[in-house]
Amino acid sequence: MIEIKNIHAKVAGGDTEILKGINLTINPGEVHAIMGPNGSGKSTLSKIIAGHPEYEVTEGEILYESNFKKTNILDLEPEERAREGIFLAFQYPVEIPGVNTSVFLRAAFNEICKHQGAEEMDTLDFDEYIRSKMKLLEMDEKFITRPVNEDFSGGEKKRNEILQMAVLNPRFAVLDETDSGLDIDSMRIVSDGVNKLKAKGNAQLVITHYQRLLNYIVPDFVHILIDGKIVKSEGKELALAVEEKGYDWLIK
């Protein structure tokens, strides 16, 4: 579904290379996890996949396959990537004062529908649709009438990310440290939500600091990212090894 090939990247206008040749292939139906210490480039990778203008890719490509066609998504604008079914759950979700969560999500949902040739939803149908997704995530009904992320607690913001993912129904979702700032109950609810969204044709890339989340969202593959490079890739047991031994043994 997605092939990340030899990606080198830096902050736009900066000199320091953050990613130093990342290679990663993810097939439909798979869940991959990326773990690594602070500053290893995990969040940079997620932002590059979504198209954040702050970063510049100096080398490599990211091929995304949909409808039997491969596109280098680095050529696409962020909104075009979203419309193709790529989603990023933000580590730090952004507040949009005054903009009702439901209005925001319906606008986004309909943009994606329009692009994919599906029928747009009116307010009433969308309301029903979003409520069904909220039930899935055990979210309070009042949530969607509040402005996007404004005065939300850390846990609420993260849950809102997963709600957006549920509503927009992406083919490829990147979850950037979705577990940070969550208490154990929220973690369970968020993970349950993510697991329910798993489908044969979809793939997920989970970025995390801690093995803890991977007890709930069980990955097929675990990759260790250190200093801008993937140094080791194995099955889920790798996460447990890191939990036990830390990262030092992986640095050669």
Add this chain to the structure above:
Amino acid sequence: MSKITEENLSNEDTIAANKLSSREYKYGFYTDIETDSIPAGLNEDIIKMISEKKKEPSWMLEWRLKAYRHWTTLKEPKWPNFKYGPIDYQALSYYSAPKNFEEGPKSMDEVDPELIKTFDRLGIPLSEQKRLTGVAVDAVFDSVSVGTTHQSELEKVGIIFCSMTEAIQNHPELVKKYMGSVVPYSDNYFAALNSAVFSDGSFCYIPKGVRSPLELSTYFRINASGSGQFERTLIVAEESSFVSYLEGCTAPTRDENQLHAAVVEIVTLDNAEVKYSTVQNWYAGNEQGVGGIYNFVTKRGKCAGKNSKISWTQVEAGSAITWKYPSVILQGDGSTGEFYSVALTNNRMEADTGTKMIHIGKNTSSTIISKGISADESNNTYRGLVKIMPSAENARNYSQCDSMLVGNKCSANTFPYIEVNNSSATMEHEASTSKINADQMFYIMSRGLDMEGAISLIINGFCKEVFKELPMEFSVEAVKLLEMKLEGSVG
């Protein structure tokens, strides 16, 4: 209760203003039409000439002259928070009208087709076949009203809706009674100037117990160069009547600055309500700040009767300079004043705008919602006064002033003045400043909306308390106007 938040004010990651030359002003065209203008200059003879052209009764001329003499004793106010070049009042022509207009408009069939075409192009069809349903329009072109639609329909319910010139001739008793009763000619520099030289405007009278079946509106168009526009609008709502009034305005793209100094007066008697909405889109000058209208306007309503209500809603998106404080004098017990405003400045525009709520009667209440958006290198100021007089038992005010900055070179200021002379008053004030930043844009775009959609979403969210007060068609137009102005300023 006071909540002041400053978000990301030092956020350096805001993408620098990246201007697009595509931000065109689509009303910037000029109508080539033969005009009848009086020579430039301002003195008593000029005022007599204007009055003569309008075939006014002597009392009107006397009033103009009194205003003029008072004006000569005044100085241009220097307190607004903006700078502008000196205005040479002797270099302006104070009257410019399409040729042969002295008789005034009769029926729409007699109006010059060039003028009809102009208003068509502005989206204000005047002819019988094409005119807007549900909205009566008085179309003002430079110094004269060229026509008023739906008059006979309104007459049936007793509503008088006509140009000010006609009102002075046909309804002198009403004009004498109310003109200057809310904004006296001595009120301020620009009101005095207007009182001396005003050339036309709209007059609207809603009799007792009548709810206007149509929205009434005035469309102001400046066309001639080397002139200004000085119109006066007077709205009188008798007991238990209601009218919703709309106002729009545009001008050609020019390198010179043109002066617009208008006066609007509203009077509501017992239980009457007037809702006045404006979308101001005068030419604002180019990116370097060359050209544009100097907009110095005095708008005030008086809730003279008990339980009456005046509501101002404005979307200010044009003019090089805006100086405007639509106000309400809450004289009748239980009366209500409202001010809902969105003021957007971009390029080098400067706005100093807000409101005054003067509480005199008992149990009076007022609401102020102001949203200022500044982009590029513009300067946007809210200035407001809430005054509770000793007689105003149990007065209430709620004020909310929010500013939004787009880019790093613009500025926003808030000057809220509060004077309370009765301890039973309840006052609430909230203010906030925020910034559209790159992270917000990226967040929204990563969900599938393009840049335009993202700006529109943010602006709609920021301004929604004001937009919901606008009549439906107006609100759609207002959103489009703001989007167009901000395109290229973000990201």
